[in-house]
Amino acid sequence: MIYLQLFWSFFQVGLFSFGGGYAALPLIQQQVIENNHWLSSTEFIDIITISQMTPGPIAINASTFVGTKVAGLPGSIIATIGCVTPSCIIVLLLARLYYKYRNLSIVQGMIIGLRPAVVALIGSAGLSIFLTALFNKEEFPVSLSDLNWISVIIFAICFLILRKTKFGPIQVMIASGIAGIAIYYIF
Amino acid sequence: MKKDASFYWTLFLSTFTLSAFTFGGGYVIVPLMQKRFVRELKWIDEEEMLDLVAIAQSAPGPIAVNSSIIVGYRMAGILGAIVSIIGTVLPPLLITTLISYFYVAFRENPIVSALLLGMQAGVAAVIINVIYDMASKIILQKEWIPIVMMILAFAATLFFDVNILIVLAVCGIVGILNHQEKKDETEGGPEV
Structure with missing residues (x-):
């Protein structure tokens, strides 16, 4: 039963x-x-590439890609449902606990303690996105010779627009994509 | 807030649009959600949003999916969670299905690769901008424990590959101890 196997995997x-x-x-x-x-190693690397080029979490991209290949559209839907089911159950449980107990002093302390950690986690993920975009490398050390100056300029302009104007993240991302086509493809 | 059809449509459309723009990893959805649910729709306040992200982070699974589930649940219970999860999953499901049919042509298309190269820099700006906002908020409180915890947690994940669950657990415990101590101080301290 291929659908059951996809779901369970x-x-x-x-x-x-x-x-x-x-x-x-x-x-x-x-x-x-x-x-x-279900896939060869080459196809697996292709999934990673696809997930970098398309929106959405890599696990969902992988479920969809594998599901489609193994059992067509129904396969992709079932694999995706399988992938998000554990999230649903666990997040909803945690959410219930949070709303039930968040006024307790001990829970408040914990929540206040977690805030800097969340910022730090987003910060370290952000740093690797930053390094990938500007140096084409995910981790330190980076060398100045790897620096992509066009990306630096796009980054700086986007950053200024976000801080100084009312344009939102989505507009900025679309604009940077158009800039990419204009710079790398047309010129 | 009235939970009518137009509310659910807004919830669906918001999560759908946000998900369609989370290139470059799940964390990108955090600034997008803040902008949409905190600033534009004013459904959730900023601090609560950070708590929700913390919860999303401590459960397994993709962070973008987890944060959508919890925002949906916060707004409209189980039904809200279902609506927002469908909104979040549909864009990658549709796009990846489409791409998997003509993957090679897509990958070798020079316009697509130029677009993606440009967008990488834009995504980096979006996420650095939100980190700047969040970190300055913690620094401006001028309490040294949260600041030190933030720096240590950053170093732990970045340089020492410490498991995220351990980082969250330690910060949670420090938060509890710190909070109890402050409560004791304001209440005159424990009897000696």
């Missing part, structure tokens, strides 16, 4: 990928290449 991917994003990669690899032989 991606259920496990969803359940064990803490930390989001690339944390899911080894799990997907294990389920899709080693356990079920």
Whole structure:
């Protein structure tokens, strides 16, 4: 029963990928290449490429890609549902607890303590996005010779627009994409 | 707030649009959600939004999906969570299905790769901007414990690859201890 297998494989991917994003990669690899032989290693690298080029979490991109390949459109829908089911159950449980107990002093302390941690986590993810965009490298160390000056300029202009004008993130992202086409493709 | 059809449509459309623009990893959805739900729709206040992100972060699964589920739940219970999860999952589902049919042509298209190269820089600006806002808010409170925790948590994840759950657990415990101590001080301190 291929649908059940798809559901169960991606259920496990969803359940064990803490930390989001690339944390899911080894799990997907294990389920899709080693356990079920649904994809070759080359196709797996293609999924990573696709997920970098398209919106959405890599786990969802992978479920959809594998599901489509193995069992067409129904396969992609079932694999995706499998992938988000653990999130649904656990997040809803945590949410209930939060709204029930958030006025307790101990929970308040914990929540206040978590805020700097959340900022730090977003900060470290943001740094790797920043390095990828400007140096084409995800981690330190980077060398100045890798610096892509066109990206630096696009980055600086976008940053200024966000801080000084009322344009929102989505407009800025669209504009940077158009700038990319204009600079890299037309000229 | 009235939970009529137009409310659910707004919720669906918001999560759908946000998800369609989360290039470059789940965290990009955090600034987008703040802008949409906190500043434009004024459904959730800024502090509560950060708490919701913390919850989304401590559960397994994609952060973009988790934050949508929790925002939907916050606004309209289970039904809200279902509406927002469908909104979040549809864009990657549709786009990836489409792309998987003609992947090679898409990958080798020079316009597509130019577009994506430009967007990388824009995405970086969006996320650095929101980190700047969030970090300055914590620094301006001028309390040293949160500031130190923020720096340590940053270093722990960036340089030492410490598991995110451990970082969250430690910060939560420090928060509880710090909060209890402050409460004792305002109440005159424990009897000696």
